[in-house]
């Protein structure tokens with residue numbers, strides 16, 4: 334039995350779906366179901382007794398302690414977070430609440446549980462984090478290694494950096510057997526359509542503008558979500574306690590190139606009714622405040638020590654992703670309704 338937090342979100346849900354396709358070890362899924370958490374994503378597990386869903390907050394110590402005592406998981410994998418940089422700029426408080434205080438409360442609950450475990454050496458707390466904690470790179474600088482200094486620039490990355498530090502401290506101070514992963518930008522099925530790739534696909538199909546921030550030359554390092562999930566399984570199985578592992582697919586691309594690739598794929602797979610290219614919908618808009626220029630991950634450590642390699646290239650992964658959104662418009666409509674729609678119309682008149 335493992336406990337996954339944030340398992341109704343993009344990466345957590347992909348992780349659970351893959352985990353249960355690959356083995357029968359049950360998963361408890363603790364998720365608060367914020368705007369980003371959607372049980373529609375886990376529809377195929379509706380009557381699967383290996384998936385135990387519990388709606389709740391990682392910061393609710395009483396609830397988490399009850400779950401740990403009842404189910405006695407051998408590992409906790411912490412995906413739960415507020416995850417969108419733009420939201421963290423507009424409303425940073427929730428990021429502090431969940432990413433910092435929530436993770437801290439979770440660590441406290443887990444420490445209590447772990448202390449009384451008979452086989453406490455075998456337990457693992459795996460904290461899922463981001464490359465954004467390292468800050469921004471100049472074009473010529475080498476990619477982030479695990480030893481790169483932490484220089485978070487957005488409220489999101491600052492909150493993730495704080496949580497990483499608490500995880501580290503719980504190992505050094507109390508001996509909690511932790512592992513931390515710092516992954517680059519993910520993309521793939523079930524990605525919430527406020528992030529670059531799904532937003533561009535959805536906006537293109539509905540004839541809206543494709544808002545590219547600033548000059549569109551910011552670089553992100555993209556990894557297909559299923560490759561991230563495989564890397565997490567690898568770190569859980571073989572990672573050295575107390576260590577951190579960078580995860581990335583050596584796929585640095587400027588944003589404008591990503592947007593053009595999506596437009597070209599849509600031109601091929603779902604041409605516009607008027608026969609014009611989707612790229613006509615691209616609109617350069619005001620830049621994000623404090624926008625990090627470049628992220629790039631050096632994935633040598635996980636490749637050499639744990640023998641992990643991504644299965645998808647960017648070309649295969651992005652084609653699958655565009656096709657997935659074409660095939661799953663109902664999922665998109667479902668997650669876009671309600672609270673998300675209200676928030677978007679309040680904050681982004683043009684979307």
Ligand code: NAD
Pocket residue numbers: 338339340341342343344345363364365366367368369370371389390391392411412413414415416417431435461462463464493515516517518519520525
């Ligand atoms: P997401 O926003 O899609 O999902 C987050 C999930 O956490 C949602 O289901 C939400 O309901 C849940 N949640 C939020 N607050 C909670 C709380 N207090 N208690 C319990 N559940 C809560 O995020 P994602 O993209 O799936 O990211 C998952 C993790 O991976 C995050 O920790 C993120 O920082 C990290 N990460 C993401 C990326 C990326 O590209 N998306 C890259 C590297 C690391």
Ligand code: TYD
Pocket residue numbers: 417418419518527528529530532544545546551552553588621
């Ligand atoms: P995003 O998907 O929000 O991820 P992150 O900020 O965590 O990297 O954004 C990816 C890149 O795309 C980032 O440089 C900001 C840019 N971007 C746009 O140009 N337009 C958009 O509408 C969005 C959402 C992002």
